Amino acid sequence: MAHPDYLTDLASTVFENLESQHDWTLLESHTHKQQSSLTETNKTLLPRPLLTGLPPKRLYLHPDDQVELVKTHATYTVDETPEMEWVVPMHLNEQFTLKQLAEVFDSLEPLEPLAKGRCKRLLMAIVHDDSTVVYYFVHDGIVKPRQN
Amino acid sequence: MTSSSPRPHVRISKAANRYLVFDIDDVMYLRRNHNICSVFVGTMPQAPQQSAFMGLPIELMAEEAQVLVEKNVAFVVDDCNYHLARMAAAGPQDKQYLDAVKAVTSDAQRSMRESTEARKAMYANKGTSKKKEKKNKKAPDTQSSEDVTDAPLADAEEAAAATSLFDTTPEPTSATTTKNSPVTREAPEAWSATLTTSGALLTPSPGQDEQLASVDVPASYPLYAHLQDKGYFMMPGLRFGCDYNVYPGDPLRFHSHFQATGFQWNEDIKLLDLVTGGRLGTNVKKSFLIGGRVESEEQHQDETDTARDVRAFSIEWAAM
Numbered sequence A: 001m002a003h004p005d006y007l008t009d010l011a012s013t014v015f016e017n018l019e020s021q022h023d024w025t026l027l028e029s030h031t032h033k034q035q036s037s038l039t040e041t042n043k044t045l046l047p048r049p050l051l052t053g054l055p056p057k058r059l060y061l062h063p064d065d066q067v068e069l070v071k072t073h074a075t076y077t078v079d080e081t082p083e084m085e086w087v088v089p090m091h092l093n094e095q096f097t098l099k100q101l102a103e104v105f106d107s108l109e110p111l112e113p114l115a116k117g118r119c120k121r122l123l124m125a126i127v128h129d130d131s132t133v134v135y136y137f138v139h140d141g142i143v144k145p146r147q148n
Numbered sequence B: 001m002t003s004s005s006p007r008p009h010v011r012i013s014k015a016a017n018r019y020l021v022f023d024i025d026d027v028m029y030l031r032r033n034h035n036i037c038s039v040f041v042g043t044m045p046q047a048p049q050q051s052a053f054m055g056l057p058i059e060l061m062a063e064e065a066q067v068l069v070e071k072n073v074a075f076v077v078d079d080c081n082y083h084l085a086r087m088a089a090a091g092p093q094d095k096q097y098l099d100a101v102k103a104v105t106s107d108a109q110r111s112m113r114e115s116t117e118a119r120k121a122m123y124a125n126k127g128t129s130k131k132k133e134k135k136n137k138k139a140p141d142t143q144s145s146e147d148v149t150d151a152p153l154a155d156a157e158e159a160a161a162a163t164s165l166f167d168t169t170p171e172p173t174s175a176t177t178t179k180n181s182p183v184t185r186e187a188p189e190a191w192s193a194t195l196t197t198s199g200a201l202l203t204p205s206p207g208q209d210e211q212l213a214s215v216d217v218p219a220s221y222p223l224y225a226h227l228q229d230k231g232y233f234m235m236p237g238l239r240f241g242c243d244y245n246v247y248p249g250d251p252l253r254f255h256s257h258f259q260a261t262g263f264q265w266n267e268d269i270k271l272l273d274l275v276t277g278g279r280l281g282t283n284v285k286k287s288f289l290i291g292g293r294v295e296s297e298e299q300h301q302d303e304t305d306t307a308r309d310v311r312a313f314s315i316e317w318a319a320m
Helices: A005-021 A063-072 A075-079 A098-107 B024-033 B062-070 B079-088 B092-126 B130-142 B145-150 B153-168 B174-180 B183-190 B221-229 B271-283
Strands: A025-032 A045-054 A085-091 A121-127 A133-140 B010-015 B018-021 B039-042 B055-060 B074-078 B233-236 B244-247 B258-262 B287-293 B310-317
Touching: A005 A025, A005 A045, A005 A085, A005 A121, A005 A133, A045 A098, A098 B287, A098 B310, A121 B271, A133 B271, B010 B024, B010 B062, B010 B079, B018 B024, B018 B062, B024 B055, B055 B062, B062 B074, B062 B221, B074 B079, B221 B233, B221 B244, B221 B258, B221 B287, B221 B310, B258 B271, B271 B287, B271 B310
Parallel strands: A085 A121, B010 B074, B258 B287
Antiparallel strands: A025 A045, A045 A085, A121 A133, A133 B310, B010 B018, B018 B055, B039 B055, B233 B244, B244 B258, B287 B310
8 A cells, every 4th residue: 555656756856845945844745644543554545645834935825815915914924824735746747637636635634724624725746857846726616816 | 687577588590500699689688697798700791801890690609508508598490401491481470571571562662653643743733845744754763762762742843953954964865765655654663672670580489390409519518517607707718728718707897717628527637738727827817727527436327417516626826
C-alpha cells in the first residue's frame, strides 16, 4: 500500500520548492488519510500523495470578502493571517480526469483553521522537467474569480 | 416579475442544423425568463456585408434549444420538411391569407377605378378638347404610382395641370397610342397588392401537423444545462478558447466570470490545457471552469436529469 516512486519524488520536489523558494512553513507530506480511529497499517491510501503547509501570507481571499475588506480598510491584517493550504503535486506530462480530481477533493479533510465542513480548494502544483513549478488554485464548485 | 399565463411555446426552426428563432416576442421572452440571449444572425438582404448590427433571427446553440425543449417552453421544427409539407397541402391558414390578399387587392382596384372615373367626370365637366382628353387618358400611366394612389378628387386639378405640361411634348408614337386606347379596361388589372406583413402565414402552435425535430447536443451539454439551471447566461466561447463564456447576468450588464469547458467524467485532460485555460482566464479576470456529469456505477439507468449530478471545478492562477 504505497504510491509509485515517481509520485513520491514529485511530492518531494514540490515540498522543497515550497520550502526554499516560497518560504512555506509547517510543511507536511501525506500519503494516507488521517483517520485517528484506524491503526497505522490499515489507513486508506490517498489517491495521490498530498502536501499541506502554511504560506508566508494569505494566498486566497474570496472576492466577496475582498470587497468587504476594502470597505473597512482591513486588507493589511488579512495578509498577516495566512491559512493552511492543501497542495497536490503533478507533472506536466500527466493527464487527469474529472473523476480523479473529484476523488482528490473527496479525500481531503478540513485543515485546522477551517475547522468545519469540507475543504473547498486546493493548490495544484505542476512540475516541469526544468524544475519550473507553477501553482494553480482549483476550487470545488463554481467559484467566481478574484478581482485582481 | 409576475408569472404570466401559459404562454404559447417558442418555435425554434431547425434549418441546416442551425436553430433559429424569428419572433421578437420569443427572443425577449427567452432573454427575460430563461437567461438565453444568444446571437443575432440576421443581415439585411440587400446589404449582407453590413454585419455590425445584426437583427432577427437569433441562432441558438444546440444546447440552448435542448434546454428549452426539456423545460417544455419551446419546440423544434425541421423547417425543410415543414416547408415542403406546407407547400403541398394548403391548410385553412393559407386560405385565410389568400382571402386577405384578395380583399386588399379588390379594395385597391375599386378605389383606383373610382378615382379614374371621378377624374374623367371632372375633365368632361370642363369640356376639354378631344385631343386633350386623349392626353388625359395617358395620365395614370405616365405619372408615378404614388401620385395616382394619393390623388383624391381634390388633387385632380393638379393632375390636370401636370398633364397640360405634356401639351408641349411631341405627339406619342403610334405604338403608345394603341396601348393607351383601352386604358379604362386595363388599369384595374395593373393593381395587385403586396402585403407589408406575412403575419397571417405565421405558424400554428405545436402539436397539429408539425414533425418535431431532434436536437444534436455536443458532449459538453451536461455542463451547459447545469450552469443554465443556476441562472447563468452563456455565450459561445470562441473568444476565450472554451465551450462557453459564462455571465452571472445579462451580458449587457456584466462581464463574464468564467470560461467553461465540458469534459466527460473519465476523459483525459492534459495538464497543459488546464494551465493554458487558467492562465488566459486570469489574464482576462475570469476563472477557468471545467466540469461534466458524474458517472457513478449505480446511477446509469436514469440519465434524464442532466442538470443535476454535474460537478464543476474552477481554476485560477495562484499568483506564486
